[in-house]
Amino acid sequence: MKEDTASPDIRRRDLLRMIGLTAGGAAMVQAMSALGVAAESPYRGPIDLQGAPKGASVLILGAGMAGMTAAYELRNAGYQVQVLEFNGRAGGRNWSLRGGDRYTELGGATQECKFDKDLYINPGPWRIPYHHRGMLNYCRKLGVPLEAFVQVNYNAYLHSSKAFGGKPQRYREVKADYQGHVAELLAKATRQHALDATVSKEDQEILVESLREWGVLDKDLSYSSSIAASERRGFKKDPGGGLSARPIPSEPMGLKDVLDAKLWRGISAGDMYDMQTGLFQPVGGMGRIGEAFGRELGPVIRYNSKVIDIHQDPAGVTATYEDTSAPGTRQTARADWCVCTIPLSVLSQIPMNVGAPMAAAINAVPYASAIKVGLQFKRRFWEEDDHIYGGITYTDLPISNIGYPNTGYQSSGKGVLLGAYIWGLDAMEFTSMQPEDRVKKAVEYGSQIHPQYQEEFDNGVAVAWHRSPFTLGCMGVWTDATRAKHYDNLCQIDERIVLAGEHASFIGGWQEGAVTSALDAIGRLHQRAVAQGAKA
Amino acid sequence: MRPFLPRIFLGAVAGICLAGWSAVAFADNSGVVAVAGIGEAGGQEIYGRVCQGCHMPNAQGAVGAGRYPKLGGDPALVSWQYAALRVLNGKGAMPGFGRLAGPMEFPAPVHLSDAQVADVVNYVRSHFGNRYKPDVKPEQVAALPHPE
Numbered sequence: 001m002k003e004d005t006a007s008p009d010i011r012r013r014d015l016l017r018m019i020g021l022t023a024g025g026a027a028m029v030q031a032m033s034a035l036g037v038a039a040e041s042p043y044r045g046p047i048d049l050q051g052a053p054k055g056a057s058v059l060i061l062g063a064g065m066a067g068m069t070a071a072y073e074l075r076n077a078g079y080q081v082q083v084l085e086f087n088g089r090a091g092g093r094n095w096s097l098r099g100g101d102r103y104t105e106l107g108g109a110t111q112e113c114k115f116d117k118d119l120y121i122n123p124g125p126w127r128i129p130y131h132h133r134g135m136l137n138y139c140r141k142l143g144v145p146l147e148a149f150v151q152v153n154y155n156a157y158l159h160s161s162k163a164f165g166g167k168p169q170r171y172r173e174v175k176a177d178y179q180g181h182v183a184e185l186l187a188k189a190t191r192q193h194a195l196d197a198t199v200s201k202e203d204q205e206i207l208v209e210s211l212r213e214w215g216v217l218d219k220d221l222s223y224s225s226s227i228a229a230s231e232r233r234g235f236k237k238d239p240g241g242g243l244s245a246r247p248i249p250s251e252p253m254g255l256k257d258v259l260d261a262k263l264w265r266g267i268s269a270g271d272m273y274d275m276q277t278g279l280f281q282p283v284g285g286m287g288r289i290g291e292a293f294g295r296e297l298g299p300v301i302r303y304n305s306k307v308i309d310i311h312q313d314p315a316g317v318t319a320t321y322e323d324t325s326a327p328g329t330r331q332t333a334r335a336d337w338c339v340c341t342i343p344l345s346v347l348s349q350i351p352m353n354v355g356a357p358m359a360a361a362i363n364a365v366p367y368a369s370a371i372k373v374g375l376q377f378k379r380r381f382w383e384e385d386d387h388i389y390g391g392i393t394y395t396d397l398p399i400s401n402i403g404y405p406n407t408g409y410q411s412s413g414k415g416v417l418l419g420a421y422i423w424g425l426d427a428m429e430f431t432s433m434q435p436e437d438r439v440k441k442a443v444e445y446g447s448q449i450h451p452q453y454q455e456e457f458d459n460g461v462a463v464a465w466h467r468s469p470f471t472l473g474c475m476g477v478w479t480d481a482t483r484a485k486h487y488d489n490l491c492q493i494d495e496r497i498v499l500a501g502e503h504a505s506f507i508g509g510w511q512e513g514a515v516t517s518a519l520d521a522i523g524r525l526h527q528r529a530v531a532q533g534a535k536a
Numbered sequence: 537m538r539p540f541l542p543r544i545f546l547g548a549v550a551g552i553c554l555a556g557w558s559a560v561a562f563a564d565n566s567g568v569v570a571v572a573g574i575g576e577a578g579g580q581e582i583y584g585r586v587c588q589g590c591h592m593p594n595a596q597g598a599v600g601a602g603r604y605p606k607l608g609g610d611p612a613l614v615s616w617q618y619a620a621l622r623v624l625n626g627k628g629a630m631p632g633f634g635r636l637a638g639p640m641e642f643p644a645p646v647h648l649s650d651a652q653v654a655d656v657v658n659y660v661r662s663h664f665g666n667r668y669k670p671d672v673k674p675e676q677v678a679a680l681p682h683p684e
Contacts, residue, residue: 086600086601106590106592106598106599106600106604107592107598306601307601342601344628344629345602345628345629346600346601346602346629348602348628348629349602349603349628350602363627363628365629366626366628366629366630366631366632367629367631368631368643369589369643370643423642423643424643424644424645424646425573425574425585425586425644425646427643428585428586428589428646429585429586429589431589431590432584432585432586432587432588432589432593464589466589466590467589467590467598468600469600469601470600470601471601472590472600472601472602472604472629473629477631477643479638481684
């Protein structure tokens with residue numbers, strides 16, 4: 001056994017070295033990811049930027065996670081740093097909408113968030129997995145307290161509008177029954193010698209034993225109604241105390257029902273590496289991180305600054321920008337180097353004199369459509385009536401998700417649900433609606449799962465990322481083909497300009513992609529600055 | 537493990553990711569997908585459900601940190617090929633609608649048939665103040681280069 005496992009490892013190492021030699025570092029990282037050895041965030045602890053040339057300056061475009069990571073580290077390393085930000089706040093897509101906030105989207109519709117105090121919605125990212133160590137590091141450094149984000153809640157629902165008469169099913173029941181029936185089939189197939197060619201006699205016994213435990217099978221290897229099975233899927237009548245104590249087991253769904261309903265599609269979300277427990281959220285909303293970064297950087301960030309031109313020459317980089325509170329005005333900012341974190345959807349429209357490979361890369365990445373809708377209700381009926389504390393319900397309705405707040409459990413007063421989190425065609429359709437119609441639709445669809453919606457709905461906000469004035473989309477979408485052709489060209493330093501952001505990462509759409517791309521970019525920029533500084 | 541190695545090696549050198557990568561890399565993928573697609577929707581409906589999200593209901597476009605082009609009165613629309621190629625292949629941040637979704641691809645691209653591309657091009661070229669003849673045929677769209 002030992003030799004079997006050791007030898008592929010050695011071969012793997014040799015292989016990676018070969019790939020590194022022939023195809024360069026990026027290809028190696030890619031191959032390592034495919035082999036499962038570099039799948040963690042490449043965050044390697046605090047970056048070391050010693051020896052910054054005296055007086056060297058860096059202009060950073062964008063005060064999102066990438067831009068502020070770069071600004072924070074470069075400033076601490078002794079660089080003179082200035083950040084230009086389009087919005088009037090720090091954070092970019094790291095953002096929470098709270099009561100009293102106003103948001104005007106492209107097209108001019110303005111929404112006023114009417115949530116009660118302490119209630120919020122995260123229009124952008126909403127969870128941080130335990131292995132996104134860059135993000136966790138900055139939360140710690142900036143003093144942003146975290147709490148648990150619940151991805152899998154066994155008492156939340158999986159819902160198909162086309163199965164069980166549209167009645168939502170508990171995740172717990174779907175998972176137990178799917179697992180039970182699959183275990184039964186496989187155990188019986190094993191006993192009927194269907195696996196004789198692939199599994200040894202001894203291992204067949206072990207396999208059957210494991211399936212009995214995994215699927216809660218009875219002595220005949222059947223999955224059926226029992227106290228044991230109810231310990232997984234829940235009881236018809238729960239065990240209790242006293243004279244009314246006796247439990248009554250529940251009745252599993254049949255195999256055909258389990259398969260045909262296709263609810264099994266929703267079982268594995270929490271098995272994804274990025275969505276495995278432990279997951280975190282900042283106390284008070286994801287936007288607390290951007291706010292803390294903004295406070296830390298203070299006057300380093302110039303807000304309401306819309307970049308309209310980026311020009312480099314042999315001595316430095318000049319950005320021309322307009323103060324959005326004084327349209328038509330032109331100002332410039334200049335530095336030795338530039339870290340540009342402007343989303344490619346916007347950057348592709350800004351004149352910038354970089355070489356053809358980077359220019360082509362900037363133009364090669366379309367932006368995804370995504371929607372989030374926050375709904376405030378007069379009471380936390382999902383807890384009071386349905387006993388759902390945090391987590392996510394998945395549905396085949398266009399709203400796709402209902403996210404329950406992972407905080408403030410059992411509090412009286414109002415509560416806010418994530419009433420829709422949508423990608424793809426449905427997101428485009430919701431984007432095409434006016435905000436109030438998106439909210440109305442989310443309530444309409446959601447009430448098929450929680451009938452209390454109709455009675456308890458209070459108010460809502462809807463953020464369509466393609467209508468976001470500062471990103472014109474949710475995130476960059478790469479395909480295998482565009483990655484192969486353009487990714488390295490996007491990330492290479494072009495004379496004095498380097499790009500960073502989730503779009504310059506392999507963790508697209510995650511904040512960790514922004515953080516690690518920024519650290520990677522400034523590490524390389526620093527080397528170049530040190531080399532040049534010595535010459536000067 | 538061993539049988540995989542040559543394949544991974546070739547894939548990495550050629551810069552090709554292994555299947556499944558795109559599915560892993562994105563921000564949320566429950567595997568649960570909505571039931572309704574774009575179906576056989578015609579030009580006006582496609583504009584209303586897809587295009588107007590960015591180009592706006594009146595095709596006037598919008599301006600923020602960047603902008604969405606105004607389609608009403610866009611002189612480039614004199615060329616139906618220009619319009620059809622934009623829809624098929626996208627441009628910059630605009631996604632193309634001529635590509636079928638790969639296996640496990642998330643978020644799945646929206647795919648329009650050649651007939652639908654012709655239809656939505658005809659719709660845009662004959663509305664919003666544009667006065668071109670809506671006579672583009674699916675066969676003509678089929679003859680244009682499509683994304684891989």
